[in-house]
Amino acid sequence: MPESGTTSGAPRVSEIGRMTGFSDGVFAIVITLLVIELQVPDHAPGELLHALFEQAAAYLAFLLSFGYVGVLWLNHHTLLRLICGTTLGLNWINLWLLLGVVIIPFPTSVLAEAFAHAGTDRDRRVAVLLYALVAAAMSAPWLAFFAYLRRHPMLLREGIDRAFVSRQRIRPVVGMALYLIGGALGWFVSPVIGLVGIGVMIFFHAVTSEGVRRGRSRRRTTT
Amino acid sequence: MPESGTTSGAPRVSEIGRMTGFSDGVFAIVITLLVIELQVPDHAPGELLHALFEQAAAYLAFLLSFGYVGVLWLNHHTLLRLICGTTLGLNWINLWLLLGVVIIPFPTSVLAEAFAHAGTDRDRRVAVLLYALVAAAMSAPWLAFFAYLRRHPMLLREGIDRAFVSRQRIRPVVGMALYLIGGALGWFVSPVIGLVGIGVMIFFHAVTSEGVRRGRSRRRTTT
Amino acid sequence: MPESGTTSGAPRVSEIGRMTGFSDGVFAIVITLLVIELQVPDHAPGELLHALFEQAAAYLAFLLSFGYVGVLWLNHHTLLRLICGTTLGLNWINLWLLLGVVIIPFPTSVLAEAFAHAGTDRDRRVAVLLYALVAAAMSAPWLAFFAYLRRHPMLLREGIDRAFVSRQRIRPVVGMALYLIGGALGWFVSPVIGLVGIGVMIFFHAVTSEGVRRGRSRRRTTT
Amino acid sequence: MPESGTTSGAPRVSEIGRMTGFSDGVFAIVITLLVIELQVPDHAPGELLHALFEQAAAYLAFLLSFGYVGVLWLNHHTLLRLICGTTLGLNWINLWLLLGVVIIPFPTSVLAEAFAHAGTDRDRRVAVLLYALVAAAMSAPWLAFFAYLRRHPMLLREGIDRAFVSRQRIRPVVGMALYLIGGALGWFVSPVIGLVGIGVMIFFHAVTSEGVRRGRSRRRTTT
Numbered sequence: 064m065p066e067s068g069t070t071s072g073a074p075r076v077s078e079i080g081r082m083t084g085f086s087d088g089v090f091a092i093v094i095t096l097l098v099i100e101l102q103v104p105d106h107a108p109g110e111l112l113h114a115l116f117e118q119a120a121a122y123l124a125f126l127l128s129f130g131y132v133g134v135l136w137l138n139h140h141t142l143l144r145l146i147c148g149t150t151l152g153l154n155w156i157n158l159w160l161l162l163g164v165v166i167i168p169f170p171t172s173v174l175a176e177a178f179a180h181a182g183t184d185r186d187r188r189v190a191v192l193l194y195a196l197v198a199a200a201m202s203a204p205w206l207a208f209f210a211y212l213r214r215h216p217m218l219l220r221e222g223i224d225r226a227f228v229s230r231q232r233i234r235p236v237v238g239m240a241l242y243l244i245g246g247a248l249g250w251f252v253s254p255v256i257g258l259v260g261i262g263v264m265i266f267f268h269a270v271t272s273e274g275v276r277r278g279r280s281r282r283r284t285t286t
Numbered sequence: 287m288p289e290s291g292t293t294s295g296a297p298r299v300s301e302i303g304r305m306t307g308f309s310d311g312v313f314a315i316v317i318t319l320l321v322i323e324l325q326v327p328d329h330a331p332g333e334l335l336h337a338l339f340e341q342a343a344a345y346l347a348f349l350l351s352f353g354y355v356g357v358l359w360l361n362h363h364t365l366l367r368l369i370c371g372t373t374l375g376l377n378w379i380n381l382w383l384l385l386g387v388v389i390i391p392f393p394t395s396v397l398a399e400a401f402a403h404a405g406t407d408r409d410r411r412v413a414v415l416l417y418a419l420v421a422a423a424m425s426a427p428w429l430a431f432f433a434y435l436r437r438h439p440m441l442l443r444e445g446i447d448r449a450f451v452s453r454q455r456i457r458p459v460v461g462m463a464l465y466l467i468g469g470a471l472g473w474f475v476s477p478v479i480g481l482v483g484i485g486v487m488i489f490f491h492a493v494t495s496e497g498v499r500r501g502r503s504r505r506r507t508t509t
Numbered sequence: 510m511p512e513s514g515t516t517s518g519a520p521r522v523s524e525i526g527r528m529t530g531f532s533d534g535v536f537a538i539v540i541t542l543l544v545i546e547l548q549v550p551d552h553a554p555g556e557l558l559h560a561l562f563e564q565a566a567a568y569l570a571f572l573l574s575f576g577y578v579g580v581l582w583l584n585h586h587t588l589l590r591l592i593c594g595t596t597l598g599l600n601w602i603n604l605w606l607l608l609g610v611v612i613i614p615f616p617t618s619v620l621a622e623a624f625a626h627a628g629t630d631r632d633r634r635v636a637v638l639l640y641a642l643v644a645a646a647m648s649a650p651w652l653a654f655f656a657y658l659r660r661h662p663m664l665l666r667e668g669i670d671r672a673f674v675s676r677q678r679i680r681p682v683v684g685m686a687l688y689l690i691g692g693a694l695g696w697f698v699s700p701v702i703g704l705v706g707i708g709v710m711i712f713f714h715a716v717t718s719e720g721v722r723r724g725r726s727r728r729r730t731t732t
Numbered sequence: 733m734p735e736s737g738t739t740s741g742a743p744r745v746s747e748i749g750r751m752t753g754f755s756d757g758v759f760a761i762v763i764t765l766l767v768i769e770l771q772v773p774d775h776a777p778g779e780l781l782h783a784l785f786e787q788a789a790a791y792l793a794f795l796l797s798f799g800y801v802g803v804l805w806l807n808h809h810t811l812l813r814l815i816c817g818t819t820l821g822l823n824w825i826n827l828w829l830l831l832g833v834v835i836i837p838f839p840t841s842v843l844a845e846a847f848a849h850a851g852t853d854r855d856r857r858v859a860v861l862l863y864a865l866v867a868a869a870m871s872a873p874w875l876a877f878f879a880y881l882r883r884h885p886m887l888l889r890e891g892i893d894r895a896f897v898s899r900q901r902i903r904p905v906v907g908m909a910l911y912l913i914g915g916a917l918g919w920f921v922s923p924v925i926g927l928v929g930i931g932v933m934i935f936f937h938a939v940t941s942e943g944v945r946r947g948r949s950r951r952r953t954t955t
Contacts, residue, residue, distance in 0.1 A: 075942065081756060081809055087304060088534075088760025091311025094388060095319065096764065101392040103399045111400060111409040115416065129388070133381040137374070140304055151806070151942055158802040165763060165798070169770040176772045177780060186780035193784070273298065273374055310527060311757075314534025317611060318542065324615040326622045334623060334632035338639070352611070356604040360597070363527055496521065496597055533750060537757025540834060541765065547838040549845045557846060557855035561862070575834070579827040586750055586823070719744070719820055 074150040076218065082149050082157055086139060089161050093168065094132040097125055100172050117179075124175035128167055131198075131265050135164055137272040142208060145228065147220040156207050163201030170194040174258075187254035195246025195261060202235040202242070209235070231274055238264065297373040299441065305372050305380055309362060312384050316391065317355040320348055323395050340402075347398035351390055354488050358387055360495040365431060368451065370443040379430050386424030393417040401477075410477035418469025418484060425458040425465070432458070454497055461487065520596040522664065528595050528603055532585060535607050539614065540578040543571055546618050563625075570621035574613055577711050581610055583718040588654060591674065593666040602653050609647030616640040620704075633700035641692025641707060648684040655681070677720055684710065743819040745887065751818050751826055755808060758830050762837065763801040766794055769841050786848075793844035797836055800934050804833055806941040811877065814897065816889040825876050832870030839863040843927075856923035864915025864930060871911070874904040900943055907933065 101121060106114035139160075146153075170193050176182065177190035209232045212218060216225050241264045249257015324344060329337035362383075369376075393416050399405065400413035432455045435441060439448050464487045472480020547567060552560035585606075592599075616639050622628065623636035655678045658664060662671050687710045695703015770790060775783035808829075815822075839862050845851065846859035878901045881887060885894050910933045918926015 077809075077813060081752060081812075083304060084307060084753060084756045085760055085805065087307045088311050088537075088757050089764055091308055091534075092315055092761055092764040094384070095312055095315040096768075098388050098391055099319075101389075103396050106409075109406040109408045111396070111405070112412045115396075115412070129385055133385075136308065136381075137377055140300075140377070143304075144300060154806055154809070158805075161763070162798055162802075165767050166770075168767055173772050173780070173784075182780070183778040185778045186775075189781045189784070306527060307530060310530045311534050311760075314531055314757075315538055317607070318535055318538040321611050321614055322542075324612075326619050329632075332629040332631045334619070334628070335635045338619075338635070352608055356608075359531065359604075360600055363523075363600070366527075367523060529750060530753060533753045534757050537754055538761055540830070541758055541761040544834050544838055545765075547835075549842050552855075555852045555854045557842070557851070558858045561842075561858070575831055579831075582754065582827075583820070583823055586746075589750075590746060 074152060074215070076148040076150055079143060079146060079149045082154060083143055086143075086157065086161060089164060090132065090136045090139065093164055094129060094136070096168055097128050097132070097171065100168070100175055101125055120178035121175040124171050124178070127262065127265070128171040130269075132164065132167060134265055134269045134272060138205075138268060141273055142205075145212065145220060145223050146218045148218050150215070150218070153208070153211055153215075153218065156204055156211055160201075160204035160208065163197070163204060166197060166201075170197045178254075184254065188250050188257075191249030191254045191257040191261070192246045195242045195249060195257065198261065198264070199239045199242035199246070202238040205235040205238075206232060227274070234268070234271055238268065241267070297375060297438070299371040299373055302366060302369060302372045305377060306366055309366075309380065309384060312387060313355065313359045313362065316387055317352060317359070319391055320351050320355070320394065323391070323398055324348055343401035344398040347394050347401070350485065350488070351394040353492075355387065355390060357488055357492045357495060361428075361491060364496055365428075368435065368443060368446050369441045371441050373438070373441070376431070376434055376438075376441065379427055379434055383424075383427040383431065386420070386427060389420060389424075393420045397481075407477065411473050411480075414472030414477045414480040414484070415469045418465045418472060418480065421484065421487070422462045422465035422469070425461040428458040428461075429455060450497070457491070457494055461491065464490070520598060520661070522594040522596055525589060525592060525595045528600060529589055532589075532603065532607060535610060536578065536582045536585065539610055540575060540582070542614055543574050543578070543617065546614070546621055547571055566624035567621040570617050570624070573708065573711070574617040576715075578610065578613060580711055580715045580718060584651075584714060587719050588651075591658065591666060591669050592664045594664050596661070596664070599654070599657055599661075599664065602650055602657055606647075606650040606654065609643070609650060612643060612647075616643045624700075630700065634696050634703075637695030637700045637703040637707070638692045641688045641695060641703065644707065644710070645685045645688035645692070648681040648688070651681040651684075652678060673720070680714070680717055684714065687713070743821060743884070745817040745819055748812060748815060748818045751823060752812055755812075755826065755830060758833060759801065759805045759808070762833055763798060763805070765837055766797050766801070766840065769837070769844055770794055789847035790844040793840050793847070796931065796934070797840040799938075801833065801836060803934055803938045803941060807874075807937060810942055811874075814881065814889060814892050815887045817887050819884070819887070822877070822880055822884075822887065825873055825880055829870075829873040829877065832866070832873060835866060835870075839866045847923075853923065857919050857926075860918030860923045860926040860930070861915045864911045864918060864926065867930065867933070868908045868911035868915070871904040871907040874907075875901060878904070896943070903937070903940055907937065910936070 101118070104111075104114035104118055149157075170190070174190045174194050177186045182190070209228055212228045213225055219225070219228065242261065245257050245260030245264060247257075248260050324341075327334075327337035327341055372380075393413070397413045397417050400409045405413070432451055435451045436448055442448070442451065465484065468480050468483030468487060470480075471483050547564075550557075550560035550564055595603075616636070620636045620640050623632045628636070655674055658674045659671055665671070665674065688707065691703050691706030691710060693703075694706050770787070773780075773783035773787055818826075839859070843859045843863050846855045851859070878897055881897045882894055888894070888897065911930065914926050914929030914933060916926075917929050
């Protein structure tokens, strides 16, 4: 175990082992709890097949959220590979970030209910807007994480420079903007279009999960 | 922590620590959530014993799925012993694989409900078919995992050769074929026969969980 | 990571890291899920306090099972400190052992329901008997674990001798016997006496959680 | 793995790896389970937005408890950084401490129900009192933890002195006193004032999560 002492006055630095273990536990539970939304449908005898098909929207919401949490985990994986230690401040930002992860099953089940059952068009707009707002709010702690690392470069792992960290801030900013646009589309135009916009956004996070880099300056940040 | 750098252009390799921790978390939660299906049965005063016996099908479904997830964990255990590092691509395949694990409680509870309560013969066929289809679909990411390792032998742990990895592909292929046959038997012939077929298939995965090997070429792949 | 190779033919030995992580995950989830049984009671407006008191039996069942799972974790902690590696066979026994842990919330909620609500005396006898039978059945894999270690002393950590392992077999045997007696008392004599007997048994496991040893031969098995 | 042997007669010391992993698992699950309280509200078609707003109290209870468990995790993080080994006695105290963590969702949902739905003023007083009593009772094992460390200084990590440990005892004592005052305020004066008092208390634990220290003697206790 590396002991990375700090000078008195600077925040105390500790290992990231427990931060990683706790975060992985939270991600694992959230991604698994999503399936609880999938219930055996009430059905008349002999009508199970029909009832299962009627739940198609709930399956889609499940897959959407599974993909979302999976992408978040990959992004978190990359995030923690930037650092070699943590502080109380960074632990708080990580907790804030996990709050966003933990809350996902709630807008997911609102979404699934609005699209599956007797949801009206208005309820669907509400559900898409709620999902978009939660997703946008979840981007804030990621921005705070990068900002904190810029101010405390001593936490950066060897081989990671501040310029790389600065570039990453574009991701949560784009996230916030586009989730809000997706929510607005869902609210003012059509809930289905809003849902597609959210799906596009998750895809954006998926392809940038290893960080935004410039063409040839692809640094070696292996772990 | 070993730093296994890669040449620029090749996928970045990172440690498998978090992949392992996250996967173990997911397996632990899924195998524990199965028990939630076991509810105290509604019963008239004094009729608890009778009501408990009437749930026999739910207990069997619980044991079947516990054994299934346990076998999957043993197989996953063996799988990760093949590699010494992971990449973004392999993380995606692992997430896909975990999707299959996470989803198990849903077809399990459909199965339990169809066999326990007022399920008709038709509903039971549907439930067996659903279970078989999910189990067959779960085999695909395992095939993808082995295929990925064949194309990226640098991820293989010392002492594991590509020929061994190639041989393992037979397992998910047999899995897919036999689960589909089990589902077809359940649908066209008899739900109980289909269920037996699925049980046989899980047993096959159990006995091959350390990998398929040839008689005497038993390599030492200790970890 | 130590590589402990084995000669061809002997079972392959692997590290206990994942076995430990997976087991800890299962224990953590089970001990946490117990609280789900504690529900906000239905109550008339202003009658919350009264309704909370009426749930006293559910609180006791919760505490009993929390203590039980805690004791099991401590015992498991001591168990894994005996070994320095695992095999496929030992993984199977560990899964069997975890099956017993995972199932605890079910007899617990049966017990809570029988003692809390409109349970008759007969239902309470059934609930105590069920709890005792499950607890007795849970002792079997512990016996199998010790028996396996006796046959494979190479898995024992340095400083642990076979005689110590042999002595431990007394614990699951006593467990099985006394749980069955507790169940019989609950069934034939009085459910409350049976419950007390189970509590005594859990206490016995608590005080012997570090293993049964002879007076002065207290070996140093620090980890 | 460091082997820290003890002289015969003294309690056997073992590593804190499993204690940490198990505790992190429990914290991760509790903080994630809190979201289960957030249910899609029953609502007339088209009234989803209105119904979501009516659940405001449940969202507040969720955030309060998320912050609480988060603060507890940070405190536990700091706690385990004091020690370099554990004993059976300390494992028991840690289990007792986790009992307090695990139980949080129950008073939280009582609180949410009393403030959200048709709760009367009297029910709200009961709910605030219950929350305060549980929170006060949770402080006891923290005090026991510090007391145990004072009696077994060999468990302290290098660089941590007994005086520092002694000073920490003030925190659970203040916690117990103030939670009880908060509960009394909620019971005798106003449930809302009691709730504010509890919030203040959680804030106190948050700002002291790295331990109470004297002005300039700020020791370097990096890990």
